[in-house]
Amino acid sequence: MSYFLATRALRAGSLLARARSFTANPSESIASEEIRSNAATTDPLAAAPGETFRACDLEVQRSNHGLSLPEDLTKLSFGHDFAPHQLSVQWSSDRGWGRPVVKAIEDITLHPSAPVFHYGLGCFEGMKAYASECKEGDVLMFRPEMNMERLRFSMGRLNLPSFDTSELLGCLKRLLKEDNDFVPRAPGYSLYLRPFAIGTNAFLGVAPATECEIRVITCPVGPYYPTGLVPIDLLLDEDHVRAFPGGTGQYKVGGNYAPTLEHLHRAKDFGCKQVLYTIPGAAAVLGGARGGSRYISECGAMNMFFLLENGKTGVRELVTPPLDGTILGGVTRDSILQLCREWDEFVVSERMISVEEIQTHARGGTLVEVFGSGTACVVQPVSSLIRENGERLETRKGLRKKDKVSERAYKALTDIQYGRIHHPWSESIY
Numbered sequence: 001m002s003y004f005l006a007t008r009a010l011r012a013g014s015l016l017a018r019a020r021s022f023t024a025n026p027s028e029s030i031a032s033e034e035i036r037s038n039a040a041t042t043d044p045l046a047a048a049p050g051e052t053f054r055a056c057d058l059e060v061q062r063s064n065h066g067l068s069l070p071e072d073l074t075k076l077s078f079g080h081d082f083a084p085h086q087l088s089v090q091w092s093s094d095r096g097w098g099r100p101v102v103k104a105i106e107d108i109t110l111h112p113s114a115p116v117f118h119y120g121l122g123c124f125e126g127m128k129a130y131a132s133e134c135k136e137g138d139v140l141m142f143r144p145e146m147n148m149e150r151l152r153f154s155m156g157r158l159n160l161p162s163f164d165t166s167e168l169l170g171c172l173k174r175l176l177k178e179d180n181d182f183v184p185r186a187p188g189y190s191l192y193l194r195p196f197a198i199g200t201n202a203f204l205g206v207a208p209a210t211e212c213e214i215r216v217i218t219c220p221v222g223p224y225y226p227t228g229l230v231p232i233d234l235l236l237d238e239d240h241v242r243a244f245p246g247g248t249g250q251y252k253v254g255g256n257y258a259p260t261l262e263h264l265h266r267a268k269d270f271g272c273k274q275v276l277y278t279i280p281g282a283a284a285v286l287g288g289a290r291g292g293s294r295y296i297s298e299c300g301a302m303n304m305f306f307l308l309e310n311g312k313t314g315v316r317e318l319v320t321p322p323l324d325g326t327i328l329g330g331v332t333r334d335s336i337l338q339l340c341r342e343w344d345e346f347v348v349s350e351r352m353i354s355v356e357e358i359q360t361h362a363r364g365g366t367l368v369e370v371f372g373s374g375t376a377c378v379v380q381p382v383s384s385l386i387r388e389n390g391e392r393l394e395t396r397k398g399l400r401k402k403d404k405v406s407e408r409a410y411k412a413l414t415d416i417q418y419g420r421i422h423h424p425w426s427e428s429i430y
Protein backbone atom coordinates (compact mmCIF):
# COMPACT_ATOMS: atom_id res chain seq x y z
CA MET A 1 0.00 0.00 0.00
CA SER A 2 1.29 3.45 -0.72
CA TYR A 3 0.39 6.58 1.14
CA PHE A 4 1.04 10.19 0.36
CA LEU A 5 3.07 11.07 3.36
CA ALA A 6 5.22 14.13 2.94
CA THR A 7 3.89 14.97 -0.49
CA ARG A 8 1.52 17.81 0.18
CA ALA A 9 0.40 17.86 3.76
CA LEU A 10 3.71 17.99 5.48
CA ARG A 11 5.35 21.29 5.02
CA ALA A 12 8.37 21.53 7.25
CA GLY A 13 8.63 23.84 10.16
CA SER A 14 5.53 25.17 11.77
CA LEU A 15 3.41 23.13 14.06
CA LEU A 16 -0.32 23.01 14.26
CA ALA A 17 -2.12 25.60 16.19
CA ARG A 18 -2.23 24.63 19.81
CA ALA A 19 -5.43 25.74 21.43
CA ARG A 20 -3.76 28.30 23.63
CA SER A 21 -1.91 30.06 20.82
CA PHE A 22 -5.13 31.14 19.17
CA THR A 23 -6.35 33.69 21.62
CA ALA A 24 -3.61 36.16 20.79
CA ASN A 25 -4.34 36.77 17.14
CA PRO A 26 -7.98 37.37 16.40
CA SER A 27 -7.23 39.55 13.39
CA GLU A 28 -5.49 37.02 11.22
CA SER A 29 -8.21 36.93 8.61
CA ILE A 30 -6.82 38.43 5.47
CA ALA A 31 -9.04 37.36 2.67
CA SER A 32 -12.77 37.31 2.40
CA GLU A 33 -14.11 35.09 -0.29
CA GLU A 34 -17.76 34.89 -1.02
CA ILE A 35 -19.14 31.86 -2.67
CA ARG A 36 -22.67 32.92 -3.21
CA SER A 37 -24.41 31.28 -6.06
CA ASN A 38 -26.92 34.06 -6.19
CA ALA A 39 -25.22 37.40 -5.75
CA ALA A 40 -28.44 39.29 -6.36
CA THR A 41 -30.14 38.14 -3.13
CA THR A 42 -30.68 41.27 -1.06
CA ASP A 43 -30.16 40.36 2.57
CA PRO A 44 -28.59 36.94 3.00
CA LEU A 45 -28.55 37.23 6.80
CA ALA A 46 -32.27 37.61 7.10
CA ALA A 47 -33.53 34.07 6.97
CA ALA A 48 -36.93 33.94 8.65
CA PRO A 49 -37.23 31.91 11.88
CA GLY A 50 -37.71 28.25 11.11
CA GLU A 51 -35.87 28.47 7.82
CA THR A 52 -32.52 26.90 7.25
CA PHE A 53 -29.15 28.39 6.48
CA ARG A 54 -27.66 27.45 3.12
CA ALA A 55 -24.25 26.18 2.13
CA CYS A 56 -24.36 28.39 -0.99
CA ASP A 57 -24.45 31.46 1.29
CA LEU A 58 -21.27 30.41 3.06
CA GLU A 59 -18.57 33.04 3.39
CA VAL A 60 -14.91 32.11 3.73
CA GLN A 61 -12.65 34.42 5.73
CA ARG A 62 -9.43 32.66 5.02
CA SER A 63 -6.89 32.77 7.79
CA ASN A 64 -3.30 33.38 6.79
CA HIS A 65 -2.22 31.05 9.53
CA GLY A 66 1.07 29.76 8.17
CA LEU A 67 0.39 26.51 10.01
CA SER A 68 0.84 22.95 8.87
CA LEU A 69 0.83 19.47 10.29
CA PRO A 70 3.95 18.58 12.24
CA GLU A 71 6.53 16.75 10.17
CA ASP A 72 6.53 14.02 12.79
CA LEU A 73 2.85 13.03 12.88
CA THR A 74 3.34 11.04 16.08
CA LYS A 75 3.51 14.43 17.83
CA LEU A 76 -0.21 14.93 17.20
CA SER A 77 -2.15 14.72 20.41
CA PHE A 78 -5.89 14.04 20.37
CA GLY A 79 -7.93 17.07 21.35
CA HIS A 80 -4.95 19.42 21.71
CA ASP A 81 -4.07 20.18 18.11
CA PHE A 82 -6.61 21.94 15.93
CA ALA A 83 -6.77 22.74 12.26
CA PRO A 84 -6.77 26.49 11.60
CA HIS A 85 -10.36 27.03 10.45
CA GLN A 86 -13.77 26.55 12.00
CA LEU A 87 -17.33 26.74 10.75
CA SER A 88 -19.82 28.96 12.53
CA VAL A 89 -23.53 29.58 11.97
CA GLN A 90 -25.56 31.74 14.31
CA TRP A 91 -29.27 31.85 14.94
CA SER A 92 -31.55 34.23 16.78
CA SER A 93 -35.27 33.95 17.39
CA ASP A 94 -36.01 37.21 15.57
CA ARG A 95 -33.64 36.93 12.64
CA GLY A 96 -33.43 33.17 12.15
CA TRP A 97 -30.24 31.64 10.82
CA GLY A 98 -27.43 33.89 9.67
CA ARG A 99 -24.91 33.26 6.98
CA PRO A 100 -22.51 30.34 7.62
CA VAL A 101 -18.89 31.42 7.92
CA VAL A 102 -15.61 29.53 7.68
CA LYS A 103 -12.97 31.53 9.54
CA ALA A 104 -10.00 31.25 11.85
CA ILE A 105 -10.64 29.21 14.98
CA GLU A 106 -10.92 31.61 17.91
CA ASP A 107 -12.28 31.90 21.41
CA ILE A 108 -15.99 32.29 22.03
CA THR A 109 -17.01 35.43 23.89
CA LEU A 110 -20.36 35.16 25.63
CA HIS A 111 -22.22 36.89 28.39
CA PRO A 112 -21.82 34.92 31.65
CA SER A 113 -25.59 34.39 31.84
CA ALA A 114 -25.66 32.38 28.56
CA PRO A 115 -27.67 29.17 29.08
CA VAL A 116 -24.83 26.93 27.93
CA PHE A 117 -23.01 27.84 31.16
CA HIS A 118 -25.89 27.08 33.52
CA TYR A 119 -28.42 24.62 32.17
CA GLY A 120 -26.38 22.42 29.88
CA LEU A 121 -27.77 23.93 26.69
CA GLY A 122 -25.18 22.25 24.55
CA CYS A 123 -24.93 19.17 22.37
CA PHE A 124 -22.26 17.80 20.08
CA GLU A 125 -21.26 15.30 17.43
CA GLY A 126 -18.13 13.27 16.77
CA MET A 127 -17.13 12.21 13.26
CA LYS A 128 -14.02 11.86 11.13
CA ALA A 129 -12.67 12.75 7.70
CA TYR A 130 -10.24 10.30 6.14
CA ALA A 131 -7.59 10.73 3.46
CA SER A 132 -8.53 8.35 0.67
CA GLU A 133 -5.99 5.58 0.18
CA CYS A 134 -7.02 5.01 -3.41
CA LYS A 135 -7.34 8.55 -4.78
CA GLU A 136 -4.64 11.02 -3.88
CA GLY A 137 -5.91 14.30 -2.46
CA ASP A 138 -9.43 13.02 -1.90
CA VAL A 139 -11.03 13.28 1.53
CA LEU A 140 -13.79 10.93 2.62
CA MET A 141 -16.46 11.06 5.26
CA PHE A 142 -18.33 8.08 6.67
CA ARG A 143 -22.13 8.28 6.58
CA PRO A 144 -21.98 11.99 7.47
CA GLU A 145 -25.72 12.59 7.01
CA MET A 146 -26.32 10.44 10.09
CA ASN A 147 -24.24 12.76 12.24
CA MET A 148 -25.95 15.83 10.80
CA GLU A 149 -29.34 14.33 11.52
CA ARG A 150 -28.29 13.33 15.05
CA LEU A 151 -27.11 16.88 15.76
CA ARG A 152 -30.48 18.21 14.64
CA PHE A 153 -32.16 15.56 16.80
CA SER A 154 -30.09 16.49 19.89
CA MET A 155 -30.70 20.21 19.28
CA GLY A 156 -34.42 19.52 19.07
CA ARG A 157 -34.34 17.94 22.54
CA LEU A 158 -32.78 21.15 23.85
CA ASN A 159 -35.39 23.24 22.02
CA LEU A 160 -32.71 24.66 19.73
CA PRO A 161 -33.76 25.46 16.13
CA SER A 162 -33.90 23.04 13.24
CA PHE A 163 -32.08 23.30 9.91
CA ASP A 164 -31.64 21.38 6.69
CA THR A 165 -29.02 18.71 7.43
CA SER A 166 -27.78 18.57 3.83
CA GLU A 167 -26.97 22.30 4.07
CA LEU A 168 -24.86 21.77 7.18
CA LEU A 169 -23.10 18.92 5.41
CA GLY A 170 -22.40 21.24 2.48
CA CYS A 171 -20.85 23.78 4.86
CA LEU A 172 -18.79 21.06 6.52
CA LYS A 173 -17.40 19.96 3.18
CA ARG A 174 -16.39 23.55 2.48
CA LEU A 175 -14.58 23.69 5.83
CA LEU A 176 -12.76 20.47 4.98
CA LYS A 177 -11.70 21.79 1.60
CA GLU A 178 -10.22 24.83 3.33
CA ASP A 179 -8.23 22.63 5.73
CA ASN A 180 -7.63 19.73 3.35
CA ASP A 181 -3.91 19.84 4.17
CA PHE A 182 -4.72 19.04 7.79
CA VAL A 183 -6.21 15.65 6.99
CA PRO A 184 -3.14 13.53 7.78
CA ARG A 185 -2.18 11.21 4.96
CA ALA A 186 -0.82 8.25 6.89
CA PRO A 187 -2.27 4.86 7.87
CA GLY A 188 -4.86 5.05 10.62
CA TYR A 189 -4.76 8.86 10.84
CA SER A 190 -7.78 11.08 10.35
CA LEU A 191 -9.22 14.52 10.97
CA TYR A 192 -11.64 14.37 13.88
CA LEU A 193 -14.63 16.70 13.47
CA ARG A 194 -16.46 18.17 16.40
CA PRO A 195 -19.72 19.88 15.45
CA PHE A 196 -21.54 21.36 18.44
CA ALA A 197 -24.42 23.66 19.22
CA ILE A 198 -24.84 25.96 22.21
CA GLY A 199 -27.39 28.41 23.62
CA THR A 200 -25.67 31.80 23.62
CA ASN A 201 -28.10 34.58 24.57
CA ALA A 202 -27.69 36.77 27.68
CA PHE A 203 -30.50 35.71 30.00
CA LEU A 204 -30.33 33.89 33.29
CA GLY A 205 -33.79 32.34 33.34
CA VAL A 206 -34.53 28.69 32.64
CA ALA A 207 -36.08 29.29 29.24
CA PRO A 208 -35.59 28.28 25.62
CA ALA A 209 -32.55 29.90 24.06
CA THR A 210 -33.29 32.93 21.92
CA GLU A 211 -29.85 32.78 20.34
CA CYS A 212 -27.67 29.86 19.48
CA GLU A 213 -24.68 28.89 17.43
CA ILE A 214 -23.51 25.80 15.60
CA ARG A 215 -19.75 25.49 15.31
CA VAL A 216 -17.50 22.86 13.87
CA ILE A 217 -13.87 22.57 14.92
CA THR A 218 -11.48 19.86 13.73
CA CYS A 219 -8.38 18.09 15.09
CA PRO A 220 -5.93 15.91 13.19
CA VAL A 221 -5.56 12.65 15.11
CA GLY A 222 -3.33 9.61 15.07
CA PRO A 223 -4.40 5.97 14.95
CA TYR A 224 -6.45 4.77 17.92
CA TYR A 225 -4.61 1.46 17.66
CA PRO A 226 -1.05 2.02 16.43
CA THR A 227 -0.31 -1.72 16.61
CA GLY A 228 -3.63 -3.52 16.17
CA LEU A 229 -6.69 -3.86 18.39
CA VAL A 230 -5.90 -3.94 22.11
CA PRO A 231 -8.58 -5.33 24.45
CA ILE A 232 -9.48 -3.51 27.66
CA ASP A 233 -11.36 -4.36 30.86
CA LEU A 234 -14.55 -2.50 31.77
CA LEU A 235 -15.87 -1.71 35.24
CA LEU A 236 -19.45 -3.02 35.37
CA ASP A 237 -21.40 -0.36 37.25
CA GLU A 238 -24.40 -1.90 38.98
CA ASP A 239 -25.28 1.15 41.08
CA HIS A 240 -25.63 4.19 38.81
CA VAL A 241 -27.48 4.79 35.57
CA ARG A 242 -26.21 6.75 32.59
CA ALA A 243 -29.70 7.21 31.17
CA PHE A 244 -33.24 6.19 32.06
CA PRO A 245 -36.54 5.66 30.22
CA GLY A 246 -37.93 8.99 29.02
CA GLY A 247 -34.63 10.73 29.67
CA THR A 248 -31.96 11.94 27.27
CA GLY A 249 -29.76 8.88 26.69
CA GLN A 250 -30.43 8.87 22.96
CA TYR A 251 -29.25 12.46 22.53
CA LYS A 252 -25.64 13.62 22.47
CA VAL A 253 -26.33 16.39 24.98
CA GLY A 254 -23.57 17.60 27.28
CA GLY A 255 -25.60 16.81 30.39
CA ASN A 256 -25.19 13.08 29.75
CA TYR A 257 -21.42 13.22 30.01
CA ALA A 258 -20.46 15.45 32.94
CA PRO A 259 -21.95 13.05 35.52
CA THR A 260 -19.96 10.09 34.16
CA LEU A 261 -16.55 11.57 34.91
CA GLU A 262 -16.53 10.77 38.60
CA HIS A 263 -17.30 7.11 37.81
CA LEU A 264 -14.62 7.07 35.16
CA HIS A 265 -12.19 8.17 37.82
CA ARG A 266 -13.35 5.33 40.09
CA ALA A 267 -12.92 2.80 37.26
CA LYS A 268 -9.19 3.48 37.37
CA ASP A 269 -9.07 1.97 40.90
CA PHE A 270 -10.15 -1.28 39.26
CA GLY A 271 -7.58 -0.95 36.48
CA CYS A 272 -10.35 -0.13 33.99
CA LYS A 273 -10.36 2.69 31.47
CA GLN A 274 -14.11 2.81 31.06
CA VAL A 275 -17.38 2.13 32.84
CA LEU A 276 -20.11 -0.11 31.45
CA TYR A 277 -23.44 1.20 32.70
CA THR A 278 -26.42 -0.94 33.56
CA ILE A 279 -30.04 -0.03 34.12
CA PRO A 280 -32.60 -1.66 36.40
CA GLY A 281 -35.34 -3.65 34.70
CA ALA A 282 -38.72 -1.92 34.45
CA ALA A 283 -40.09 -3.92 37.36
CA ALA A 284 -37.27 -2.83 39.60
CA VAL A 285 -37.77 0.80 38.60
CA LEU A 286 -41.51 0.71 39.24
CA GLY A 287 -41.25 -1.18 42.49
CA GLY A 288 -38.33 0.90 43.71
CA ALA A 289 -36.65 -2.45 44.39
CA ARG A 290 -32.96 -2.82 44.91
CA GLY A 291 -31.14 -5.95 43.89
CA GLY A 292 -33.42 -6.80 40.96
CA SER A 293 -32.13 -7.69 37.51
CA ARG A 294 -30.04 -5.05 35.85
CA TYR A 295 -29.64 -4.78 32.10
CA ILE A 296 -26.68 -3.66 30.05
CA SER A 297 -26.83 -0.10 28.81
CA GLU A 298 -23.61 1.22 27.22
CA CYS A 299 -20.32 2.88 28.06
CA GLY A 300 -19.91 6.64 28.43
CA ALA A 301 -19.25 6.99 24.68
CA MET A 302 -19.46 3.48 23.19
CA ASN A 303 -22.28 1.11 22.32
CA MET A 304 -21.84 -2.51 23.41
CA PHE A 305 -21.96 -5.87 21.61
CA PHE A 306 -21.95 -9.39 23.08
CA LEU A 307 -21.33 -12.54 21.05
CA LEU A 308 -22.99 -15.42 22.87
CA GLU A 309 -22.92 -19.13 22.08
CA ASN A 310 -25.65 -21.59 22.89
CA GLY A 311 -23.84 -24.29 24.91
CA LYS A 312 -26.07 -27.06 23.51
CA THR A 313 -26.59 -26.14 19.86
CA GLY A 314 -23.47 -24.03 19.25
CA VAL A 315 -25.67 -21.38 17.62
CA ARG A 316 -24.22 -17.90 18.03
CA GLU A 317 -26.02 -14.65 18.66
CA LEU A 318 -24.64 -11.11 18.53
CA VAL A 319 -26.60 -8.99 20.98
CA THR A 320 -26.69 -5.22 21.44
CA PRO A 321 -29.20 -3.33 23.61
CA PRO A 322 -32.15 -1.89 21.63
CA LEU A 323 -32.62 1.81 20.84
CA ASP A 324 -35.30 2.24 23.47
CA GLY A 325 -34.48 5.87 24.21
CA THR A 326 -31.79 5.13 26.79
CA ILE A 327 -29.09 4.24 24.24
CA LEU A 328 -27.22 6.61 21.93
CA GLY A 329 -27.84 5.40 18.39
CA GLY A 330 -24.24 5.14 17.21
CA VAL A 331 -23.37 5.35 13.53
CA THR A 332 -20.80 2.61 14.15
CA ARG A 333 -23.38 0.49 15.98
CA ASP A 334 -25.78 0.77 13.07
CA SER A 335 -23.03 -0.05 10.57
CA ILE A 336 -21.87 -3.13 12.50
CA LEU A 337 -25.46 -4.39 12.74
CA GLN A 338 -25.96 -3.97 8.99
CA LEU A 339 -22.66 -5.65 8.13
CA CYS A 340 -23.28 -8.61 10.42
CA ARG A 341 -26.80 -9.06 9.07
CA GLU A 342 -25.33 -9.12 5.56
CA TRP A 343 -22.77 -11.74 6.59
CA ASP A 344 -25.68 -13.88 7.81
CA GLU A 345 -23.44 -16.18 9.86
CA PHE A 346 -25.01 -15.76 13.27
CA VAL A 347 -28.19 -14.39 14.79
CA VAL A 348 -28.10 -10.60 15.20
CA SER A 349 -30.37 -9.23 17.94
CA GLU A 350 -31.21 -5.83 19.33
CA ARG A 351 -32.59 -6.83 22.70
CA MET A 352 -32.19 -6.31 26.43
CA ILE A 353 -29.44 -8.40 27.96
CA SER A 354 -29.19 -8.82 31.73
CA VAL A 355 -26.08 -9.00 33.86
CA GLU A 356 -27.21 -12.50 34.96
CA GLU A 357 -27.32 -13.69 31.36
CA ILE A 358 -23.78 -12.46 30.80
CA GLN A 359 -22.67 -13.99 34.06
CA THR A 360 -24.13 -17.37 33.05
CA HIS A 361 -22.34 -17.23 29.70
CA ALA A 362 -19.06 -16.10 31.26
CA ARG A 363 -19.19 -18.95 33.82
CA GLY A 364 -20.12 -21.46 31.12
CA GLY A 365 -17.35 -20.34 28.75
CA THR A 366 -19.87 -19.23 26.11
CA LEU A 367 -19.28 -15.49 26.34
CA VAL A 368 -17.36 -15.56 23.07
CA GLU A 369 -16.66 -11.87 22.50
CA VAL A 370 -17.52 -8.49 23.99
CA PHE A 371 -16.74 -5.25 22.22
CA GLY A 372 -17.70 -1.61 22.17
CA SER A 373 -18.24 0.56 19.10
CA GLY A 374 -17.77 4.25 18.37
CA THR A 375 -16.25 6.64 15.86
CA ALA A 376 -13.00 7.10 17.77
CA CYS A 377 -12.06 3.43 18.14
CA VAL A 378 -14.37 1.84 15.52
CA VAL A 379 -14.41 -1.27 17.73
CA GLN A 380 -12.96 -1.77 21.19
CA PRO A 381 -12.54 -5.43 22.21
CA VAL A 382 -13.19 -6.17 25.89
CA SER A 383 -11.48 -9.01 27.74
CA SER A 384 -13.38 -8.86 31.05
CA LEU A 385 -16.17 -7.06 32.81
CA ILE A 386 -15.13 -6.41 36.40
CA ARG A 387 -17.75 -6.19 39.14
CA GLU A 388 -17.20 -4.07 42.20
CA ASN A 389 -17.00 -7.21 44.36
CA GLY A 390 -13.96 -8.14 42.28
CA GLU A 391 -15.67 -10.86 40.20
CA ARG A 392 -14.43 -10.97 36.60
CA LEU A 393 -16.80 -11.93 33.82
CA GLU A 394 -14.33 -13.09 31.20
CA THR A 395 -14.67 -13.57 27.48
CA ARG A 396 -13.36 -16.66 25.73
CA LYS A 397 -9.60 -16.84 25.36
CA GLY A 398 -7.54 -18.00 22.41
CA LEU A 399 -9.80 -17.04 19.51
CA ARG A 400 -8.01 -16.68 16.21
CA LYS A 401 -7.84 -13.13 14.96
CA LYS A 402 -9.50 -13.96 11.65
CA ASP A 403 -12.46 -15.52 13.48
CA LYS A 404 -13.19 -12.56 15.72
CA VAL A 405 -16.26 -10.51 14.82
CA SER A 406 -14.55 -7.46 16.36
CA GLU A 407 -11.51 -7.80 14.07
CA ARG A 408 -13.61 -8.48 11.00
CA ALA A 409 -15.94 -5.55 11.65
CA TYR A 410 -12.94 -3.29 12.26
CA LYS A 411 -11.37 -4.28 8.96
CA ALA A 412 -14.61 -4.02 6.99
CA LEU A 413 -15.39 -0.55 8.34
CA THR A 414 -11.89 0.89 8.03
CA ASP A 415 -11.64 -0.46 4.45
CA ILE A 416 -14.72 1.62 3.64
CA GLN A 417 -13.62 4.68 5.64
CA TYR A 418 -10.21 4.92 3.93
CA GLY A 419 -11.63 4.18 0.49
CA ARG A 420 -9.81 0.84 0.10
CA ILE A 421 -13.10 -0.47 -1.19
CA HIS A 422 -15.91 1.49 -2.81
CA HIS A 423 -19.05 1.65 -0.74
CA PRO A 424 -22.05 4.00 -0.58
CA TRP A 425 -21.27 4.73 3.10
CA SER A 426 -18.14 6.59 2.07
CA GLU A 427 -18.68 10.11 0.76
CA SER A 428 -16.09 12.36 -0.88
CA ILE A 429 -16.00 16.04 0.05
CA TYR A 430 -15.37 16.88 -3.63
Ligand SMILES: *Cc1c(COP(=O)(O)O)cnc(C)c1O
Pocket residue numbers: 126252298299300301302303328329330331332333373374375376
Ligand atom coordinates in the same frame (compact mmCIF):
# COMPACT_ATOMS: atom_id res chain seq x y z
C1 LIG B 1 -21.03 9.11 20.46
C2 LIG B 1 -21.47 7.98 21.31
C3 LIG B 1 -21.46 6.65 20.86
C4 LIG B 1 -20.87 6.25 19.55
O1 LIG B 1 -21.54 6.77 18.46
P1 LIG B 1 -20.87 6.71 17.00
O2 LIG B 1 -21.82 7.42 16.15
O3 LIG B 1 -20.70 5.28 16.66
O4 LIG B 1 -19.54 7.40 17.14
C5 LIG B 1 -21.98 5.67 21.67
N1 LIG B 1 -22.46 5.97 22.88
C6 LIG B 1 -22.47 7.23 23.38
C7 LIG B 1 -23.02 7.49 24.72
C8 LIG B 1 -21.97 8.27 22.61
O5 LIG B 1 -21.96 9.50 23.09
